[in-house]
Amino acid sequence: MAASGGEQTVSGYIQHHLTNATVGEGFMAVHVDTLAWSVGLGILFLYLFRKAAKSMTAGVPGKFQAAVEIIVEFVDDTVKGTYHGKSPLIAPLALTIFVWVLLMNLMDLVPVDFLPWAAQQIGAAMGYDPHHVYMKVVPTTDVNMTFALSLGVFILMIFYSIKIKGVGGFLKELYAHPFNTPWLYWFNFVLELVSLLAKPLSLSLRLFGNLYAGELIFILIAGTMGLWQLPLHFIWAAFHLLVIPLQAFIFMMLTIVYLSLASEEH
Template identity: 80%
Template structure:
């Protein structure tokens, strides 16, 4: 966008940055930039942690090994203090969610014109109109991505509820709680279903809303300041350094809490 931002209004500049590169139509529209960056960052997480595991030593660790061990220990202690069931899946799941979401959030610190401008240059070389080449580099500013993550958590909630309590026990929690009175079963069912569906929905919207707002401010700074954006960019980025890990931690923490609740018998 750097080369064409002078020809655009602020509103069209913002709209361009908030538009995903997509293929398909209607429900089967795929945001290829969100998919590509999330997959790449997933491999960054897997390969970097695997490299540390293969080269781990019992002596003085390298700086990267110490960093990885610190993250793993932090997540493991969080799971032990929060999850009250027994499952070998929860700790690896929590680690994956925390690091993967953190990496996706960190893309927010890259100057907003840098990668989209490069994509426009490449698109122009391939014969495409640069004005119609889009790229959003922060996967968690795409509601589809955060909903997909929360949907995975929701499926695990249902799985653990049925596995530990049985299908009958899970259904009984829906209609017999909080008022175990037959004539209020219908009321209980409505309350519990709404509460159940609200968990993954709020999980997705919280992450999306915070990252989307942060990215929008970066875009506003770039659109109004042009080449003078860097000082304000770094000031906002310094503040955003608190938001990025915090949102990854909240998503991980709520996932553990929801799965812990699903694993408890009432």
């Protein structure tokens, strides 16, 4: 029975850490923690890069300015080598996606109990039951957030396809490719429609799956080891340092590739 109770306690601990702070029910439910952290990190990105731009010097740059310049040049080179259309929007969009997703992913390195515990103390001071105060601090572990990002990319794909190829050209890509034969138009349309819809779906699930799995391991370490979690936490965090920027880069890179394909004239 003790083992069973321990398992239930660990299970409840994990469930608590995987639950969003939610307002509303059903389709109208809003994950306020995901929105708050994602908007806050977006504002942080704007503040840091604006500060770097305002304090930029022509001489020897400081460490912060050099770091920002490295990121900007890296993204700019990636866009130039990947995007074959002409649009002033793509490079700023790619920079925003990369840095914003990177900042959201970096929240995964914060010890899993620290910020939720702080939220519980604030909730208790406001008269709420601490056990019913939830706080997920990694926005990219919420599939709603990753799907919202990919949906924005999907809308831009449709926009650029229609803008450059026209409505007729966009539709013709759906029904006349790969087999430009009238009696196979229906087959082409089904095939291309599935391929088109799979792009934002795979884009969102890839980011969500990798970050959710990483966060779950942090929670398992904390839930089973208690105060002795820190050595294993830092070991897993060191490995996770490779995953965090890699997933931000993949999301940015696929966004550029999809928009480049949408901008090609056939």
